[in-house]
Amino acid sequence: MMGGNPHTWSPELLIMIRILLIDDEPSLLATLAAILEKQGYEVTALSNGTDAVSMLAENQYDLILTDIQMANVDGIQVLKYAQAHQPQTPVLMITAHGSVETAVDAMKIGAFDYVTKPFKVDELLLTVKRALDHHTVVMENSMLKNRLAETRSGLVAVSEQMGEVLKFAQQVAPIDNPIMILGEKGVGKESVARFIHLQGDTAESRCNSLDCISLSSHDLRAAIGCTGVSASSVAGVGTVFLDNIEALDADAQSALHGCLKGRKTSSENPANRSRAYPRIVVATSIDLQERIRQGLFNSELFSRLATLSITIPPLRERRPDIIPLVFSLATTALGGASDLPSLEKSAQMTLEAYSWPGNINELKDVVRYLLAAGCTSIKREDLPEQIVDATVFLENIPGADDDRGRSLKTFLQKKEVEYIRYIVDSFGGDRLAAAKALNITPESINDKLEGET
Amino acid sequence: MSEFNKEVLLATLMNDEDLAREIVAIFVDSAAELISMAEKGLAVGDFKHAALNFHSLAGAAANVGATGIASEASYGEKSSRESNASQAGKHLQKIDDHFSEFMSTAKEEGWI
Numbered sequence: 001m002m003g004g005n006p007h008t009w010s011p012e013l014l015i016m017i018r019i020l021l022i023d024d025e026p027s028l029l030a031t032l033a034a035i036l037e038k039q040g041y042e043v044t045a046l047s048n049g050t051d052a053v054s055m056l057a058e059n060q061y062d063l064i065l066t067d068i069q070m071a072n073v074d075g076i077q078v079l080k081y082a083q084a085h086q087p088q089t090p091v092l093m094i095t096a097h098g099s100v101e102t103a104v105d106a107m108k109i110g111a112f113d114y115v116t117k118p119f120k121v122d123e124l125l126l127t128v129k130r131a132l133d134h135h136t137v138v139m140e141n142s143m144l145k146n147r148l149a150e151t152r153s154g155l156v157a158v159s160e161q162m163g164e165v166l167k168f169a170q171q172v173a174p175i176d177n178p179i180m181i182l183g184e185k186g187v188g189k190e191s192v193a194r195f196i197h198l199q200g201d202t203a204e205s206r207c208n209s210l211d212c213i214s215l216s217s218h219d220l221r222a223a224i225g226c227t228g229v230s231a232s233s234v235a236g237v238g239t240v241f242l243d244n245i246e247a248l249d250a251d252a253q254s255a256l257h258g259c260l261k262g263r264k265t266s267s268e269n270p271a272n273r274s275r276a277y278p279r280i281v282v283a284t285s286i287d288l289q290e291r292i293r294q295g296l297f298n299s300e301l302f303s304r305l306a307t308l309s310i311t312i313p314p315l316r317e318r319r320p321d322i323i324p325l326v327f328s329l330a331t332t333a334l335g336g337a338s339d340l341p342s343l344e345k346s347a348q349m350t351l352e353a354y355s356w357p358g359n360i361n362e363l364k365d366v367v368r369y370l371l372a373a374g375c376t377s378i379k380r381e382d383l384p385e386q387i388v389d390a391t392v393f394l395e396n397i398p399g400a401d402d403d404r405g406r407s408l409k410t411f412l413q414k415k416e417v418e419y420i421r422y423i424v425d426s427f428g429g430d431r432l433a434a435a436k437a438l439n440i441t442p443e444s445i446n447d448k449l450e451g452e453t
Numbered sequence: 454m455s456e457f458n459k460e461v462l463l464a465t466l467m468n469d470e471d472l473a474r475e476i477v478a479i480f481v482d483s484a485a486e487l488i489s490m491a492e493k494g495l496a497v498g499d500f501k502h503a504a505l506n507f508h509s510l511a512g513a514a515a516n517v518g519a520t521g522i523a524s525e526a527s528y529g530e531k532s533s534r535e536s537n538a539s540q541a542g543k544h545l546q547k548i549d550d551h552f553s554e555f556m557s558t559a560k561e562e563g564w565i
Contacts, residue, residue: 025483025487025509025510026479026480026483027476027477027480027483027517028513030475031465031476031516034466034472035466035467038469067512069505069508071505096508096511096512096527097515117516118461118516119465119516
């Protein structure tokens, strides 16, 4: 059977299946590539393991098909690299007929299956299809798990920036080291900690959140299962989230450091360790390096905590998340009790333009305010006054929508002049007062408004 | 049986004769290189290198239906792994013969 375009279905995309093929013998490489391309697969054919490792470092594949015996970097090394960097991608080993022992050994360390040379096309394609079907199931499970974790942790990640955060969170979730989450107040650090908790083998256990502002050394030791404290204190707890880690006093910092150090030195069996102790996730909105310089934070503890760190961008740097967050927060607040109000375009633009210094915490307050007001269709003027005032330029600069298609520079120049004129007018033509408000010199205003009186 | 069993290759390539011709052309270049590399390996006593090239040659030859080359290359690989230069050399000689036969058959039948 020829042709056809194999693809995987996802709710959003139709994606070509990408296969990385490695064989150092040119005619075999060409044969295999041709067979697979005829089936509609997108094949990257490489003649050595070194190039394969480079490609794996930069690209994702749905399947890897590699010869075992190759000079320099062989198929086993490619397999090991793939397992470390793309653990969900199945690897098929190519081996000569009569030397399947090595292929079987490769399967023991994680290869999905093997194919023997010379190829029987039907068998080859069947093995490839089985591996790809397996990959599809694994990816679908992973996607469902992610969505469940996102929903259960209350996260919204429409923006590319938050997508990257969650991708990294997924990568570090299986690792047993402490994780440090950084970000301004209210960006959702606890939600990301819960996402990590729900990703790993801790998902079925509890996630305890503690605020270090009011946490004593004794309570901390009990919470994280330090030596000398009854193990029952941490029974059923998979993750301990320590918020405002900078607020721990010196005794508590020392206790935490000692506890983490003890875990490290007794880590003969990571599997047992993860069962005995909860994972530690800490968060701060403070520059801990500065605290260390001031002698207020233990540098050794910082080193242990910060080996895996995630920075969550503030809401103003991930504006595509704002409107989905509004609806997510409103849905949670209403609990399905009534229909969600609609957001008119003017309100959406205003919410997206606002700088959100209080991040999601501030957005939550605004959502509560809007729901309490009982509007069914929210307009710009329904929003809190401080938000309307801070984004005043939006509706007062005429023709904001008329400039699409122009270069950004032209648009910005035009809007700059319009905004300056608007501010000058709002001060009754007093350019000195306007300059003060705009934090620029009166000469700049004159330059910008040159030709106007 | 002829040294060049084109049916094997055509079956592998789902009867795409144009592609089969391309593969044969690639094999001819590649096999000559692999034979030369195996020979050099044996000459300097680098049996690992020789074995690797015999191994690649065996797989490539089997792929295009050059059964004689494939079989002798497998023996050559085994002898190289046993550091038996004399035996590996004999297999190499037979490979040369089979390769010459492959080339003549392929030329006669208009494949190269």
